[in-house]
Amino acid sequence: xxxxxxxxxxxxxxxxxxxxxxxxxxxxxxxxxxxxxxxxxxxxxxxxxxxxxxxxxxxxxxxxxxxxxxxxxxxxxxxxxxxxxxxxxxxxxxxxxxxxxxxxxxxxxxxxxxxxxxxxxxxxxxxxxxxxxxxxxxxxxxxxxxxxxxxxxxxxxxxxxxxxxxxxxxxxxxxxxxxxxxxxxxxxxxxxxxxxxxxxxxxxxxxxxxxxxxxxxxxxxxxxxxxxxxxxxxxxxxxxxxxxxxxxxxxxxxxxxxxxxxxxxxxxxxxxxxxxxxxxxxxxxxxxxxxxxxxxxxxxxxxxxxxxxxxxxxxxxxxxxxxxxxxxxxxxxxxxxxxxxxxxxxxxxxxxxxxxxxxxxxxxxxxxxxxxxxxxxxxxxxxxxxxxxxxxxxxxxxxxxxxxxxxxxxxxxxxxxxxxxxxxx
Amino acid sequence: xxxxxxxxxxxxxxxxxxxxxxxxxxxxxxxxxxxxxxxxxxxxxxxxxxxxxxxxxxxxxxxxxxxxxxxxxxxxxxxxxxxxxxxxxxxxxxxxxxxxxxxxxxxxxxxxxxxxxxxxxxxxxxxxxxxxxxxxxxxxxxxxxxxxxxxxxxxxxxxxxxxxxxxxxxxxxxxxxxxxxxxxxxxxxxxxxxxxxxxxxxxxxxxxxxxxxxxxxxxxxxxxxxxxxxxxxxxxxxxxxxxxxxxxxxxxxxxxxxxxxxxxxxxxxxxxxxxxxxxxxxxxxxxxxxxxxxxxxxxxxxxxxxxxxxxxxxxxxxxxxxxxxxxxxxxxxxxxxxxxxxxxxxxxxxxxxxxxxxxxxxxxxxxxxxxxxxxxxxxxxxxxxxxxxxxxxxxxxxxxxxxxxxxxxxxxxxxxxxxxxxxxx
Numbered sequence: 001x002x003x004x005x006x007x008x009x010x011x012x013x014x015x016x017x018x019x020x021x022x023x024x025x026x027x028x029x030x031x032x033x034x035x036x037x038x039x040x041x042x043x044x045x046x047x048x049x050x051x052x053x054x055x056x057x058x059x060x061x062x063x064x065x066x067x068x069x070x071x072x073x074x075x076x077x078x079x080x081x082x083x084x085x086x087x088x089x090x091x092x093x094x095x096x097x098x099x100x101x102x103x104x105x106x107x108x109x110x111x112x113x114x115x116x117x118x119x120x121x122x123x124x125x126x127x128x129x130x131x132x133x134x135x136x137x138x139x140x141x142x143x144x145x146x147x148x149x150x151x152x153x154x155x156x157x158x159x160x161x162x163x164x165x166x167x168x169x170x171x172x173x174x175x176x177x178x179x180x181x182x183x184x185x186x187x188x189x190x191x192x193x194x195x196x197x198x199x200x201x202x203x204x205x206x207x208x209x210x211x212x213x214x215x216x217x218x219x220x221x222x223x224x225x226x227x228x229x230x231x232x233x234x235x236x237x238x239x240x241x242x243x244x245x246x247x248x249x250x251x252x253x254x255x256x257x258x259x260x261x262x263x264x265x266x267x268x269x270x271x272x273x274x275x276x277x278x279x280x281x282x283x284x285x286x287x288x289x290x291x292x293x294x295x296x297x298x299x300x301x302x303x304x305x306x307x308x309x310x311x312x313x314x315x316x317x318x319x320x321x322x323x324x325x326x327x328x329x330x331x332x333x334x335x336x337x338x339x340x341x342x343x344x345x346x347x348x349x350x351x352x353x354x355x356x357x358x359x360x361x362x363x364x365x366x367x368x369x370x371x372x373x374x375x376x377x378x379x380x381x382x383x384x385x386x387x388x389x390x391x392x393x394x395x396x397x398x399x400x401x402x403x404x405x406x407x408x409x410x411x412x413x414x415x416x417x418x419x420x421x422x423x424x425x
Numbered sequence: 426x427x428x429x430x431x432x433x434x435x436x437x438x439x440x441x442x443x444x445x446x447x448x449x450x451x452x453x454x455x456x457x458x459x460x461x462x463x464x465x466x467x468x469x470x471x472x473x474x475x476x477x478x479x480x481x482x483x484x485x486x487x488x489x490x491x492x493x494x495x496x497x498x499x500x501x502x503x504x505x506x507x508x509x510x511x512x513x514x515x516x517x518x519x520x521x522x523x524x525x526x527x528x529x530x531x532x533x534x535x536x537x538x539x540x541x542x543x544x545x546x547x548x549x550x551x552x553x554x555x556x557x558x559x560x561x562x563x564x565x566x567x568x569x570x571x572x573x574x575x576x577x578x579x580x581x582x583x584x585x586x587x588x589x590x591x592x593x594x595x596x597x598x599x600x601x602x603x604x605x606x607x608x609x610x611x612x613x614x615x616x617x618x619x620x621x622x623x624x625x626x627x628x629x630x631x632x633x634x635x636x637x638x639x640x641x642x643x644x645x646x647x648x649x650x651x652x653x654x655x656x657x658x659x660x661x662x663x664x665x666x667x668x669x670x671x672x673x674x675x676x677x678x679x680x681x682x683x684x685x686x687x688x689x690x691x692x693x694x695x696x697x698x699x700x701x702x703x704x705x706x707x708x709x710x711x712x713x714x715x716x717x718x719x720x721x722x723x724x725x726x727x728x729x730x731x732x733x734x735x736x737x738x739x740x741x742x743x744x745x746x747x748x749x750x751x752x753x754x755x756x757x758x759x760x761x762x763x764x765x766x767x768x769x770x771x772x773x774x775x776x777x778x779x780x781x782x783x784x785x786x787x788x789x790x791x792x793x794x795x796x797x798x799x800x801x802x803x804x805x806x807x808x809x810x811x812x813x814x815x816x817x818x819x820x821x822x823x824x825x826x827x828x829x830x831x832x833x834x835x836x837x838x839x840x841x842x843x844x845x846x847x848x849x850x
Contacts, residue, residue, distance in 0.1 A: 098830040347833030401523040408772030
């Protein structure tokens with residue numbers, strides 16, 4: 001028995017990581033951390049109860065913490081980063097839309113696809129028809145895919161249920177999966193205002209009736225379960241006025257706010273996000289400079305989703321433009337069955353570098369700290385600092401600069417969720 | 426003992442694949458095959474000695490072949506395709522150029538990078554300095570990466586040696602790896618005319634001396650080892666006249682011909698490829714309609730390499746344009762350390778759909794049959810037909826239409842090389 005095992009000067013760790021070539025902390029203010037990514041060469045990390053206890057050069061590890069009871073992980077010379085924070089996804093749904101995707105690329109018009117009953121409403125039909133067990137099994141497989149590619153926190157939106165029972169089921173799925181061990185952290189968002197449900201499309205007055213349903217029944221019912229309320233504010237979805245009504249009510253019920261804004265045109269959503277002090281405004285393909293200034297002044301994170309541009313063969317939003325106007329940027333997958341079937345944040349980072357004018361450093365910050373901020377979780381996740389959750393990834397290469405450069409593959413060798421090694425099943 | 430075990434009416438198989446949801450043969454003329462991809466629903470496949478013996482509906486399998494001595498693989502309901510044929514790569518080199526990549530994206534000019542000694546010559550330096558063992562170990566890891574992502578044939582170019590000894594070493598590496606079991610088939614190409622070596626850049630007359638070296642020493646020396654001769658015909662590399670001299674000599678020595686043509690500008694390479702009857706002309710970003718017509722008439726495959734556009738943040742070549750002019754198209758990765766560090770043909774297919782105006786069917790044909798044709802191997806590989814090599818991939822999904830739609834990940838569950846299950850090490 002070591003006399004100093006419980007010394008207050010050397011707090012006991014239950015987990016420690018050594019053998020790291022470059023510990024990319026994303027915390028440049030840490031002692032010994034270099035550059036905007038806060039890289040500690042030959043860095044080490046100790047954790048207790050799933051939280052980071054200490055970060056620093058490996059040479060200082062044993063002086064800093066008591067490793068007597070610690071599980072040790074030897075990184076074998078690879079680079080280590082915080083886990084990716086994917087702050088915008090729709091991972092709870094049934095069915096897929098591969099056929100629609102290929103018909104669209106073969107030149108079939110949007111109108112024809114809608115006439116065939118394809119599009120978002122086909123996902124709503126499939127999701128409503130699925131049992132909670134089916135939805136949970138599908139979502140679990142997807143969450144494992146996120147983890148395999150290095151994502152440790154996944155925001156998930158409802159919005160394919162669009163009635164009280166189905167939206168409830170989707171939130172229940174996220175709640176149950178959040179309690180399962182060995183999966184990424186789930187942050188649920190209520191997106192009842194994703195699209196007008198089919199049964200509210202016959203009569204023009206139905207729009208208002210559905211918005212009333214969201215405001216009067218759904219929002220109060222889900223206030224304890226969803227951390228955010230989001231609205232798809234776009235032509236063809238919900239107007240600025242409808243979005244304002246929903247989000248103002250959500251705010252009084254304790255939800256933090258998000259907006260799908262300016263994806264397909266100048267929807268006014270970005271301006272509304274700034275007005276309401278939303279946590280994030282997402283997409284922003286068509287945001288004006290004036291709107292970006294409003295977002296910056298209101299402290300709203302701009303979340304860019306290049307997977308949509310990839311899927312829709314559309315121009316990519318400019319990350320450089322947001323940066324130049326001082327908007328805090330997050331990158332996310334927008335994982336969903338219609339416009340971005342991709343759970344790999346490494347490719348999203350590569351797209352940001354290839355097509356959005358971002359440097360790797362900017363893209364990695366946006367994919368970790370930016371995502372954390374877009375979830376109001378910057379004190380919990382997004383960097384490797386004492387007190388934060390021990391969520392990190394080991395690459396299978398010694399240098400994080402392989403990311404974006406070596407693209408289209410999975411460079412993540414292991415994902416650590418709360419100090420536990422994730423095992424792909 | 427079964428009396429009919431050696432019946433001529435039921436040839437014995439040593440390998441059989443069942444439980445396939447969709448057998449995508451790429452051979453639409455086969456009986457029961459549907460559509461341009463020749464899909465056989467619930468198809469099965471039998472092989473002997475690494476060659477496909479029979480393809481058809483699973484219900485007919487046992488009547489068609491004798492399975493008494495066959496190893497059985499049960500696909501578990503997934504889709505099966507021919508392995509990808511990656512007909513343009515540079516997988517033998519040492520060093521990497523991640524730092525150069527990121528400096529370029531951070532705005533550092535090409536001239537400044539060259540002044541720092543970066544660019545292709547840095548790969549030449551590293552490759553020359555590497556031992557054959559080192560080069561082989563690096564190349565082996567990369568070949569495993571290709572196999573993991575579903576590629577069963579990989580063309581590989583020399584061109585980072587640029588002197589007799591180093592080019593010899595690179596060809597030796599490919600020759601040795603070609604004899605190792607459990608790796609993709611390797612098709613070696615001699616690309617001595619990749620760039621002017623550093624020791625031939627001082628005096629303008631050095632150019633001709635190097636071209637002479639290629640023609641008089643290298644070409645004869647490598648005639649037994651490399652199947653193709655390729656030239657990088659581009660401003661800054663080799664002129665049309667130099668390329669013609671090299672390729673005409675190569676042809677007399679029995680090489681088939683390839684050309685890096687019209688990647689960065691109107692180099693005239695495409696016209697030369699047609700004139701010489703090259704097997705393929707590769708890149709073609711700047712080929713004119715008239716040049717495409719010449720390629721079509723000469724039966725030259727146009728090989729498109731979207732990984733370069735991704736890496737260089739450049740416009741993508743239009744696959745639709747080649748198709749509309751009747752040029753046979755191949756898709757390949759151009760895997761190399763400078764302009765396309767990607768070994769995943771699935772992403773190349775997705776880029777073709779997202780950014781090059783190709784449908785999934787066109788892209789899959791280009792990535793299999795097209796690649797085979799670009800290697801003069803259309804009778805050997807590229808489709809699932811009796812007599813061809815038993816090279817195929819099992820996806821982890823029942824429908825090949827997940828490709829391009831579900832992007833940025835590896836959908837290949839297993840790769841089969843010559844009837845042997847590839848095992849990632």
